[in-house]
Every structure is written in C-alpha cells, then in structure tokens.
Amino acid sequence: MAARLSSRREKFRGLSPAEFFYKNREIAGFSNPVRALYQTIRELVENALDATETHGILPEIKVNIKPLENDHVFVRVEDNGIGIPPTEIPIVFGRVFYGSKYQLRQTRGVFGLGVKMAVLYAQITTGKPLKVVSTQNKSKYEYEFEIQIDIAHNMPIIKNMAVREKTFPHGTIVELITEGNWTLARRKIESYLERTAMIAPYATIVLEELDSKKEYRRVSKVLPPPPETGKYHPKGADLELVKNMIRRSKKSLTLTKFLMENFDGVGKKTAENFLTWAGFDSETKLSKLTLQDIEILVRKMKEYEKWRRPKPITLSPVGESLLKQGVKRILNPSYVTAVTRPPSSFGGNPFIVEVALAYGGDVPQSDTPTLYRFANRIPLLYDEGADVSRKVISSIDWSIYKVKFPAPLAIVTHICSTKIPFKGVGKEAIAEVPEVEKELEIAIREAARRLRRHLSKLEKLYEVKRRKTIIGKYIPEVSRALAYVSNLDEKVLAKKLQTMLEKDIKTRGVINVPAA
Amino acid sequence: MAARLSSRREKFRGLSPAEFFYKNREIAGFSNPVRALYQTIRELVENALDATETHGILPEIKVNIKPLENDHVFVRVEDNGIGIPPTEIPIVFGRVFYGSKYQLRQTRGVFGLGVKMAVLYAQITTGKPLKVVSTQNKSKYEYEFEIQIDIAHNMPIIKNMAVREKTFPHGTIVELITEGNWTLARRKIESYLERTAMIAPYATIVLEELDSKKEYRRVSKVLPPPPETGKYHPKGADLELVKNMIRRSKKSLTLTKFLMENFDGVGKKTAENFLTWAGFDSETKLSKLTLQDIEILVRKMKEYEKWRRPKPITLSPVGESLLKQGVKRILNPSYVTAVTRPPSSFGGNPFIVEVALAYGGDVPQSDTPTLYRFANRIPLLYDEGADVSRKVISSIDWSIYKVKFPAPLAIVTHICSTKIPFKGVGKEAIAEVPEVEKELEIAIREAARRLRRHLSKLEKLYEVKRRKTIIGKYIPEVSRALAYVSNLDEKVLAKKLQTMLEKDIKTRGVINVPAA
Incomplete structure (x- = not known):
C-alpha cells in the first residue's frame, strides 16, 4: 500500500472565477445550446430593464435575433437606460464577480454573473467577442468596445475600442454571436418576453426576428417607485x-x-x-x-424580537393596479384581481409578495391553476415543480373557492426582495422559506376569496336569468287570462308584465359581469 | 428626467469568490442552520472518502458530533487518507476555487468549494477557525493548522500552526465549531451516513454523538479500482x-x-x-x-460521429457484486439484483450507470418505489422530485414486472462520471441529460425483468405449495380406497403417495427461494 501511496501525488491548483464558471456553466443555466440562448437573451434583457426602470426611465427595449449558419445566432439588445461609464464597460462585461448589483436594493440581476456567462459561452462556442455601445445622459460621446474574457486571469480582453459623438441620448446596445438553436429556443424566449411584458406593463419591448416583429407596447406610463439602496437589518x-x-x-x-x-x-x-x-x-x-x-x-x-421590521424602501413592488393591467394585457381574462401584501421579512431581508388571479376570458382551461412566477420582476420559466409557489397552490383546496377543475384559472405570483432565496445561480426556483410561504398563502387565499365572491355573483346572475326565461315563458298565457278577466288589451298586459319582471331582476341581481 | 439621471450614480465593485459565496451561501446548500450542518458534515465526509478510496486505501472514517450551547455544534471528521502536503493545507481549506478536484477523474468532490463553505459558515456564525491535523505516509511529522478565510481577498488566515512527530501513519483530522441544530439535522445526517455505507460497503464509518455510537463496519475488503486521470474526449x-x-x-x-x-x-x-x-x-x-x-x-x-467512445479509466463504478453487498447491508431485502451498464458518454464525458433493485425482507412497503440516489458515490437526499432518476422510475409501468403497489420495492441508482450534470453547486439533483436518462431506463428495466422472473418463481412456488396442500388432503381417502381395492396396508400406501407428491413438486417447481 505504501508504494501505491507514494506513487500517486495529488495535483493542487486554483481556478479563477471565470475558469470555475466556464467549467461549470450548467449551474448558471448554460447547459446546452437551447438553454444557453434562452439564458443569454434573458440576462441581456434583465440588464436592460435594470438600467431603465431602477432609475426612473420608462423602458424601451429592442431585441433582435438572426440565426446564422452553423447553429450560430446573432443577438442584439438595445435599451434606453442610464448607460455605463466607459471606464467600467470592459470590467462589467469581462470580469466574473464585478458589477453594480452588489448593493442592498431590489434588482433583476443579483449575482453579477449572467452577462459574463453570455460572453464566455459565445467565446467558447463561436469565438466572437461581445460588442457594446453605451452612452450616458451627461456625456457627449458614445463608446464602443469589443470584449472577451481572459479566462485564466478573470480579466477583460479589449479587442477593439472606439469613441465618437453620440447618436442616441442615453442607453446601451449589446451585440454578440453565440451558439444556439433558435428554432428550439424560440417558444421559450417568446414566452419569457411575454411574461416580462406582463409584469412590466410600463415597458415597451420589441422582438425582431429574421422576418417577423412582435411588439409589446406599454399600456401604462406609470412606473413603480424605484428601489433605494438600504442598510442591513x-x-x-x-x-x-x-x-x-x-x-x-x-x-x-x-x-x-x-x-x-x-x-x-x-x-x-x-x-x-x-x-x-x-x-x-x-x-x-x-x-x-x-x-x-x-x-x-x-x-x-x-x-432580539423587538427590532422594527425591515424598511421596504429597497423594494419596488409592481402594485395592484399595474399588476392587473399587466395581466389583462397578456391573458385577457374576464375577471382579474390583485393583492399586494404589506412588507414582511426573513432573516433581516425585507420582502413583499404580490399575487394576481385571472379567471375566464382567454385564460386556458386547465386541470390545475396555470402558474406565472416572478421574482424581482424576472419571469421564472424552469423548475416550477421545485418552487415554493407551486407548493402553496397545490396545498389549497380550490373547491372551497367555488373553482371546479378543469377551470380557466391563472395565478401570478411575484416576490420582491433584496435577497431572493433562489435555489441556484440560474435563478429558476425559489426555496421554501417559511415566511415567504406564509405570505404567499395569505395573498393567494385573499385573491381566491375575491374570486369566490365573483363566481357567486355569476351563479346568482345565471340563476336570475334562468328564472327570467322560465317566468317569461308564462307571460303570454297569463296576460291572455288576465285580458279575458279584466277586459284589457292582451299585448299591453304582456308588456307590463315583462317590465315588472325586468325590474325585479334588476333590484335582485346583477346584470353586468363585474370587472374586478 | 435628466436631473434625476445625473443625481443617481451607479456604484460598481468587484467581489472575491469568497465574498460571492459568503453572500450567496444558500446556493451551495448553506441556507439555514439545519441544512448547513448537514452540508458541513457531508463535505467533510466526502473529502475523507476522496482521500482514501480514490488512492486505493480502505476508508476508516470517524465522525464526532457534540452539540454545545447557543446552537453551536462541534464537528470532527477523521480519515486514514493520503493526507495533505503541509504547504497546501492553508490554501486547500482557506481559498475558494482551489483544490485537487479540478482534474478529469471521478471524485465525490467536484467544485472545490464545499469545505471552504463549511469554514466560511463557521466563521460567520461562531467566529471559530477550522482546525486541521494532517500527515502523509512518507512524512515523519504531522502538521496542525488553525485556519480562517480573509473573505475580501479570498486568502487563508493562519491563526495557529504547529509541527510535531506524527501520531498516526497517514490521514487528516478536521475539527470545527459551527452553528447548527443537531436535533433537527440528526435524522438527515444519519441517513446520509447510512446511504454512504450502502454505496461504499468497503468503508468503515463510525458516528459518535454525545452518548451514542453508530458503527457501519465494512462488509467487504474489496475496493473498486480507483479512477485514473484522463484526457478530454x-x-x-x-x-x-x-x-x-x-x-x-x-x-x-x-x-x-x-x-x-x-x-x-x-x-x-x-x-x-x-x-x-x-x-x-x-x-x-x-x-x-x-x-x-x-x-x-x-x-x-x-x-464527427466516428470517434471512439470515451475511455472509462477515469471512472470507478462500484460493480454489481459490491453494490449488492452494500444494499444487503443496509436494507436486508429477501431479493436483490444489481446491473452495471457498460460505459457511455454525453458531450465527451464518459459515464456509467449502475442500478440495484431490492425487494421484500426489511424493505418498507410503499406506494411508489423507494429511491436511493447516488452520484459519484455521493448520496443525494434533497430535491428528489427534480432528479432524472425519479423521472425515469415514474415513467415505468411496474405492473408489467409483476409489482403491485404498495410493494416492498427499493431502487438504487448510481451515476458515475467525470462530469455529473448537477443542477446546482449544492449537488442534489441531476439534470435530464438524454443519454443518462436512456442508460438509467435500460438498467432499471433489466433489473426489473430479473425481479419479474424472481416473482414468477415465487408465484409458481406458492402455486405448487397450494396444490400440495390440496392434494395432500385427499391422500388419506385415496389410500383408504386403494387399500380396500388392493388389499395393501393403508398407511404404507399413504406414505408412498406422499413421497410421489413431494417428488413431483421437486421436479416441477422450486422449493428454496433463490438469493439472486
């Protein structure tokens, strides 16, 4: 055994963060060309939104996608955000664990990792650098960089750089050529953008492909108050x-x-x-x-149990009114309601739960409620089975809310926090933190009670309508009999009876389906 | 808007890898004191096993746990592994992304992250350093270090160091005091060690708590051939x-x-x-x-489709015989079978799937097969619902294998690879890689067919026994009638008939339940 031991020497070495994530890219969601393309677009769009809404700018985001030969895909995302200082551009895109996301404040990005993974993935699949053009409001110039990552040293490589007079007021344009399968990723990406439009009804998002164009025009000019940077609890x-x-x-x-x-x-x-x-x-x-x-x-x-609750100034919930507008914009239901809970906290992190519930109209029939999950306004599309929202929804007996499945019921959950308890850096499922679970359940049940009231009213309405139809059937006969007894005109009597019936229904029941 | 824009300046900064994982510890499984204690012990045990079995040493692992006051827990893990060179000790324990795991070879550890997370977690909860004592076979000395991590610089802080003559031939002892809830974590940790004993029947693992001691003595001295370091495919x-x-x-x-x-x-x-x-x-x-x-x-x-398949020299499957011994040791079933598939590959990574199937005996009755998942000999205890093995098992119609639920059926799946497609750095669920999924299904169905043969034999056996009982009942009457006709002794006739019946059963059916 001794001989064996000494003949085998362990090799020790260090990895740079870039090398670590290059080797383990699947833990950041870059597991295959389909998923990687989805993740790339997602990270770029989230940065674009963080650069706008977090700073009080109504977002205008343009996404442009062109499949090239050999499974290469050209991706371009353009925003009207605050822009990036030219001195920061190379590091922000070319260094893992560097960025503006490491503050106590709600943003879509949290790990400062996503866009670097997109750069790395393009680099190892197509070998092409990322191109950035950015300008800030105060600046007269726009700056263009072509960037790759020196993986061993976790530092940016600047392939090209240019300065010129600015051609747009403020914002950032990012372009890259990466490996991806657009045909397979397309549906997921479109659905991601659609859901982003749902949670951000104040954003205009345009998706341009080779031959088609999809546009989500903003339906509101109201922006939720941006989050502020806070202190630790x-x-x-x-x-x-x-x-x-x-x-x-x-x-x-x-x-x-x-x-x-x-x-x-x-x-x-x-x-x-x-x-x-x-x-x-x-x-x-x-x-x-x-x-x-x-x-x-x-x-x-x-x-200590007597601290004040964490202040939610670092948070930026969408709010009930905007959330309803967003849901209507995408799902077009016959009924929608929304609940924004008061701030709560877990382990010193403030959080707010928002829930919307949509019923009927264009909401598809399904055997369980269709779930739309959001965290800090990011749509979560993968790993629903592992998410706390699905767990809470499954635990509820929907029959007590008069919902009989299959039903046209959709539930939107939105958790905002300075610290979303994601299960992984791919940001797909939220862990079962008891405090979050409880708030979710309260919000969903509150919305469900409202739905029940709505469904009860509908039931009553149908009952009244049914009675009206039945009673209406007897009107000719009754008025004929009355005409015979009273010697009045049969048609006049029938009309009067009809009016009485309508009046009775109006005072007893509802005629119009309520909006919310 | 312009005023607003210029008044808000983004703050950019970098994080060291240690700082990143300190801030996002839940993605490495350190989400709360219960889970963190489980994860700490797990990382230490996995390192201990990597230091032994990977180098041809029969593992002797001692785990010692003492709950202290204020939710502090003392943890000590001792192994008889190859030891760590003294020059490497501080960095191996004190620097994120440094270690001996970054090679093309099957090991339990893969991210080089786990033990540093344990050090970090102890540091931020109890403030106590990690203590290491290690010696290598060739050395005359043992080295002791007390280590913390300089989080901002991702470098070790050596709090203390000592050299002395060695007191044991080779191995490593790690001690730390961390925050944890032993009462709540205990069951999970015991079950983790039990499953480790199942997949490593050649290991002796001892768990000492305050007042009790649990020992898994090795049931085999056969060690699977250690993996070699390989080249990329x-x-x-x-x-x-x-x-x-x-x-x-x-x-x-x-x-x-x-x-x-x-x-x-x-x-x-x-x-x-x-x-x-x-x-x-x-x-x-x-x-x-x-x-x-x-x-x-x-x-x-x-x-290119004509490369040779990746060579599996980097892999170290347990093998059918050892796997069966391991399963018997822990589950004590009445029937067990094991299948080790030939090597396969995905994206250039070689992998081998092994499956064991245990039935009856002490295997608990359950409505679905009880699943024991392993990856590179690591038991996976969390997130079963998101794992590829559960998916494959759920897709199988077990009635065609004569299994009627509830049934005493347990399935063990083991995937070994130089690259386990984990869904996160917490190493809990394996992603649905099509190649892996297919191999799993083939292995499980093969084992299930063997189980069906076993169950058929059992059925036949019971059928024979049943017939024997029925026919046996008529022997006295038949022999009485025969005695009357033939004038022979009734008792002699009855005995002869009984012998004939036994013989008939022996040639037709099986008497002893087959082992495997």
Missing part, C-alpha cells in the same frame, strides 16, 4: 459583517451610535433597549470590545 | 480549450500529432480519418492555423 447581521463594520468605524464610537449608524431602523431608543436586554453598556466604546463580545453581540442581535 | 472540446492546448503545444506539431497527444482515444488512423473528413490536411503545422481554422476544427470535432 440587525437580524440579518453575521459576525463577519459586524467585524467589518467595526473595522471601518471610528474606535471612539459608542455601541449605541454604532448600531444607529450602521443598521436599518435602529434609533437611539431601539439601540439602547436592545443593548440593555443583551447585557451591554450602551456607552461602551468600540475600542473596548473583545472578539467574544462581538460574537455575543451578533448572536443577541439575531435573537 | 474530442466531442467535449470547446474553442477555449483547444486554443489553450495549441498555445501550450510546439508550433511545429502537425494536426495529427496534436490530436493524438491531447485527446482521449485518438490514434494516428482516427486522427487522419477525422482530419480528411473535416477538410484539413493532416500534415498542417499548428503554426499555420488561423483563428477561423481553429473554430472550424472544433465545430467539426463536435460533429
């Missing part, structure tokens, strides 16, 4: 974070001041109450804290 | 890989030689045939290739 703190904050603070700071300056929703009173509860002197200076003190402090911060 | 090549290979090669090399030296299963003839088919001159020197030539070369390599 004390419940979400960990040892490393607090140690870092202390390192960056003045050592003469008191514990009270330290908490007030660094954490969300902590005023003087809250800080003092907490410190007393946790057994700390609120006047202790940071310089006096031992590592063990900090360890206890952090543990107590997690245990 | 031409079908799995990508542009970046080939460009790198060319960069590292002598520029005077011909294309034929280049292919022969760098790829799996490519001899002179194969290389020449391919190059002719692809339209290249086999004598072209590397120095003459343009970027476009390389692009075409790679595309043709992927398209």
Whole structure:
C-alpha cells in the first residue's frame, strides 16, 4: 500500500472565477445550446430593464435575433437606460464577480454573473467577442468596445475600442454571436418576453426576428417607485459583517451610535433597549470590545424580537393596479384581481409578495391553476415543480373557492426582495422559506376569496336569468287570462308584465359581469 | 428626467469568490442552520472518502458530533487518507476555487468549494477557525493548522500552526465549531451516513454523538479500482480549450500529432480519418492555423460521429457484486439484483450507470418505489422530485414486472462520471441529460425483468405449495380406497403417495427461494 501511496501525488491548483464558471456553466443555466440562448437573451434583457426602470426611465427595449449558419445566432439588445461609464464597460462585461448589483436594493440581476456567462459561452462556442455601445445622459460621446474574457486571469480582453459623438441620448446596445438553436429556443424566449411584458406593463419591448416583429407596447406610463439602496437589518447581521463594520468605524464610537449608524431602523431608543436586554453598556466604546463580545453581540442581535421590521424602501413592488393591467394585457381574462401584501421579512431581508388571479376570458382551461412566477420582476420559466409557489397552490383546496377543475384559472405570483432565496445561480426556483410561504398563502387565499365572491355573483346572475326565461315563458298565457278577466288589451298586459319582471331582476341581481 | 439621471450614480465593485459565496451561501446548500450542518458534515465526509478510496486505501472514517450551547455544534471528521502536503493545507481549506478536484477523474468532490463553505459558515456564525491535523505516509511529522478565510481577498488566515512527530501513519483530522441544530439535522445526517455505507460497503464509518455510537463496519475488503486521470474526449472540446492546448503545444506539431497527444482515444488512423473528413490536411503545422481554422476544427470535432467512445479509466463504478453487498447491508431485502451498464458518454464525458433493485425482507412497503440516489458515490437526499432518476422510475409501468403497489420495492441508482450534470453547486439533483436518462431506463428495466422472473418463481412456488396442500388432503381417502381395492396396508400406501407428491413438486417447481 505504501508504494501505491507514494506513487500517486495529488495535483493542487486554483481556478479563477471565470475558469470555475466556464467549467461549470450548467449551474448558471448554460447547459446546452437551447438553454444557453434562452439564458443569454434573458440576462441581456434583465440588464436592460435594470438600467431603465431602477432609475426612473420608462423602458424601451429592442431585441433582435438572426440565426446564422452553423447553429450560430446573432443577438442584439438595445435599451434606453442610464448607460455605463466607459471606464467600467470592459470590467462589467469581462470580469466574473464585478458589477453594480452588489448593493442592498431590489434588482433583476443579483449575482453579477449572467452577462459574463453570455460572453464566455459565445467565446467558447463561436469565438466572437461581445460588442457594446453605451452612452450616458451627461456625456457627449458614445463608446464602443469589443470584449472577451481572459479566462485564466478573470480579466477583460479589449479587442477593439472606439469613441465618437453620440447618436442616441442615453442607453446601451449589446451585440454578440453565440451558439444556439433558435428554432428550439424560440417558444421559450417568446414566452419569457411575454411574461416580462406582463409584469412590466410600463415597458415597451420589441422582438425582431429574421422576418417577423412582435411588439409589446406599454399600456401604462406609470412606473413603480424605484428601489433605494438600504442598510442591513440587525437580524440579518453575521459576525463577519459586524467585524467589518467595526473595522471601518471610528474606535471612539459608542455601541449605541454604532448600531444607529450602521443598521436599518435602529434609533437611539431601539439601540439602547436592545443593548440593555443583551447585557451591554450602551456607552461602551468600540475600542473596548473583545472578539467574544462581538460574537455575543451578533448572536443577541439575531435573537432580539423587538427590532422594527425591515424598511421596504429597497423594494419596488409592481402594485395592484399595474399588476392587473399587466395581466389583462397578456391573458385577457374576464375577471382579474390583485393583492399586494404589506412588507414582511426573513432573516433581516425585507420582502413583499404580490399575487394576481385571472379567471375566464382567454385564460386556458386547465386541470390545475396555470402558474406565472416572478421574482424581482424576472419571469421564472424552469423548475416550477421545485418552487415554493407551486407548493402553496397545490396545498389549497380550490373547491372551497367555488373553482371546479378543469377551470380557466391563472395565478401570478411575484416576490420582491433584496435577497431572493433562489435555489441556484440560474435563478429558476425559489426555496421554501417559511415566511415567504406564509405570505404567499395569505395573498393567494385573499385573491381566491375575491374570486369566490365573483363566481357567486355569476351563479346568482345565471340563476336570475334562468328564472327570467322560465317566468317569461308564462307571460303570454297569463296576460291572455288576465285580458279575458279584466277586459284589457292582451299585448299591453304582456308588456307590463315583462317590465315588472325586468325590474325585479334588476333590484335582485346583477346584470353586468363585474370587472374586478 | 435628466436631473434625476445625473443625481443617481451607479456604484460598481468587484467581489472575491469568497465574498460571492459568503453572500450567496444558500446556493451551495448553506441556507439555514439545519441544512448547513448537514452540508458541513457531508463535505467533510466526502473529502475523507476522496482521500482514501480514490488512492486505493480502505476508508476508516470517524465522525464526532457534540452539540454545545447557543446552537453551536462541534464537528470532527477523521480519515486514514493520503493526507495533505503541509504547504497546501492553508490554501486547500482557506481559498475558494482551489483544490485537487479540478482534474478529469471521478471524485465525490467536484467544485472545490464545499469545505471552504463549511469554514466560511463557521466563521460567520461562531467566529471559530477550522482546525486541521494532517500527515502523509512518507512524512515523519504531522502538521496542525488553525485556519480562517480573509473573505475580501479570498486568502487563508493562519491563526495557529504547529509541527510535531506524527501520531498516526497517514490521514487528516478536521475539527470545527459551527452553528447548527443537531436535533433537527440528526435524522438527515444519519441517513446520509447510512446511504454512504450502502454505496461504499468497503468503508468503515463510525458516528459518535454525545452518548451514542453508530458503527457501519465494512462488509467487504474489496475496493473498486480507483479512477485514473484522463484526457478530454474530442466531442467535449470547446474553442477555449483547444486554443489553450495549441498555445501550450510546439508550433511545429502537425494536426495529427496534436490530436493524438491531447485527446482521449485518438490514434494516428482516427486522427487522419477525422482530419480528411473535416477538410484539413493532416500534415498542417499548428503554426499555420488561423483563428477561423481553429473554430472550424472544433465545430467539426463536435460533429464527427466516428470517434471512439470515451475511455472509462477515469471512472470507478462500484460493480454489481459490491453494490449488492452494500444494499444487503443496509436494507436486508429477501431479493436483490444489481446491473452495471457498460460505459457511455454525453458531450465527451464518459459515464456509467449502475442500478440495484431490492425487494421484500426489511424493505418498507410503499406506494411508489423507494429511491436511493447516488452520484459519484455521493448520496443525494434533497430535491428528489427534480432528479432524472425519479423521472425515469415514474415513467415505468411496474405492473408489467409483476409489482403491485404498495410493494416492498427499493431502487438504487448510481451515476458515475467525470462530469455529473448537477443542477446546482449544492449537488442534489441531476439534470435530464438524454443519454443518462436512456442508460438509467435500460438498467432499471433489466433489473426489473430479473425481479419479474424472481416473482414468477415465487408465484409458481406458492402455486405448487397450494396444490400440495390440496392434494395432500385427499391422500388419506385415496389410500383408504386403494387399500380396500388392493388389499395393501393403508398407511404404507399413504406414505408412498406422499413421497410421489413431494417428488413431483421437486421436479416441477422450486422449493428454496433463490438469493439472486
């Protein structure tokens, strides 16, 4: 055994982040040419939306796709966003783990990984660089770069660069040639864009293919208030974070001041109450804290039950009214209702759940509710079976809401948070965090109760109509008999009876199907 | 809008890999204290097994767990593996994306990420460093380190270091204090170790808790042949890989030689045939290739259908005999069979599927087959619903194999490959790669056919027994009648008839239940 042991030497080596994701691209969703094309377009569109709506700009997004020979596909995504500073462009597109997404604020992108994966995938399949043209509002110029990634060093390679006078006010255009199967990916990509149009009714999205053009014109000019950058909530703190904050603070700071300056929703009173509860002197200076003190402090911060709820300023829910407009735009149901829940939190992360429920009209009949999932306004199309929303919907007995399957019922769920508990970097399924699960259930049941009221009204209406038809049948006979007895005109009597019947129905029931 | 735009400036920044995974730890399975403890133990045990079985050593693994106060848990994992060179220890435990797993060979670990996540999680929850003691066979000394991670720089921090004369021949001991809920994680962790014992019947695994001890003694001293390090298969090549290979090669090399030296299963003839088919001159020197030539070369390599199948030397399946022993050890069924399929491949990655099927005995009754999933000998316990094995099993009509549910049927699936298509870095579910799906189905159906034969034999046996009982009933009456007619002794006749009956049964049916 000894001989064997010494003859085998382990080889140790390091990988750059770019190399790691290049080798394991399927965990970021780039598992095959179909999925990779879908993921590429998705990442570019999400960046385009983040560059617009997060900054108060009504999005105008143009997606252009041209299948080339040898399974190569040309992709171009153009936005009217804030643009990217020219000094940042190469790194933002050419370095894994670099970007503007690492802040405490709701954005579609979260990992700062997606567009680099698109660059990497193009690079290893077609060998072609990504082309970017970008300009900012204040600038007179637009900047063009051709970028690849030095995988071993995780640094951008600038293949080409140009500066010229700007030709559009602000925004970014990204072009690449990647491997992909447009025929197979097309349906998924169209459905992705359609769902994006559903959750963002204020966005105009145009998809141009070789010979066809699909346009989702905005149906609203109202933009939900953009999210702001926030502070950490004390419940979400960990040892490393607090140690870092202390390192960056003045050592003469008191514990009270330290908490007030660094954490969300902590005023003087809250800080003092907490410190007393946790057994700390609120006047202790940071310089006096031992590592063990900090360890206890952090543990107590997690245990404390009386913090204020995380402030939702970092979040940007769509809102009930816009959500309904979005659903109508795409599903054209006969009934729609929407519920935006008040902010809640898990582990210090604020989140808001929104649900819309659409019934009838063009909603297709199905044996279970058709589910449209969104997280921070991203449509989630894969791995529905592993998602918390599907779990909640399956646990509900829909017959108590008067829904009998097959039914034309669609449910839209939207979770927004500074920290979406995705199950993977491919951003497809949301984990079963109990707090999120509970909020989802409350929202869905509230919407379902409204649906039940609507369905009850419909039932009553049909009942009244049915009675009207039955009673109506006897009117000629009754009026003939009355005419005979009273010596009045039979036709006049019939007309009067008909009017009485209509009146009775109007006061008892509803004639028009309610909108919501 | 202009004012708004200029008032909002995007902040760009980079993250170190350690910082990325610290912020997004749930994608590596560290989503909460229960799951994190499970994941920690799992990563340590997998490293321990990789350090032993991969190098021809019969594994002896000791896991020690002590719940402490404040939800802290002490974890210690000891192995008799090859040990780690002292110069590598700090980086292997203290740097994300560094390790010995980045080779073309089947190992349990693949991402080089797990143990660093365990260190990070301990660091941010309890603030305690990881302790390692390791010694190699050739060394006279053992080395002890206490390690944390400098998250911002993704570098190890050595808190302490000691060298002393060795106290054990070779192996590694890892200790850490992390946050975790042992009460809630216990069942999952025990079940993980039990399943590990099932797939590795040659391993002795001991779990010591506060007051109890569980020991899985090895039931076999046979170790499957360890995997070797291999070359890439031409079908799995990508542009970046080939460009790198060319960069590292002598520029005077011909294309034929280049292919022969760098790829799996490519001899002179194969290389020449391919190059002719692809339209290249086999004598072209590397120095003459343009970027476009390389692009075409790679595309043709992927398209070519006549490569030899990838060599499975990089793989280490358990084998039918060991697999059956493992299953018997844990499930104690009345019938077990195992199928190891010949090597196959997807996208240039060799893989082997193994399946065992256990029936009756202590296998619990269930409405669907109970599934035990393994990938490169790792038990997969989460996300079964998203796994390819469950999909294949659900698609099979079990009644054609004479299985009527509820039934005491368990199915073990094992996929080994240099590249397991995991759906995430948490290593829990395997994606639906068509080639893998097909092999799984063939293996399961083969095992199921054997089960059907077994069940048929059982049926026949019971039928024979039943007939024997019925016929037996008439023997006294028949022998009485015969005695009356023949004037022979009734008892003698009865005995003879009984013997005839037994004989008849023996030639027609089976008496003993067959083992496999």
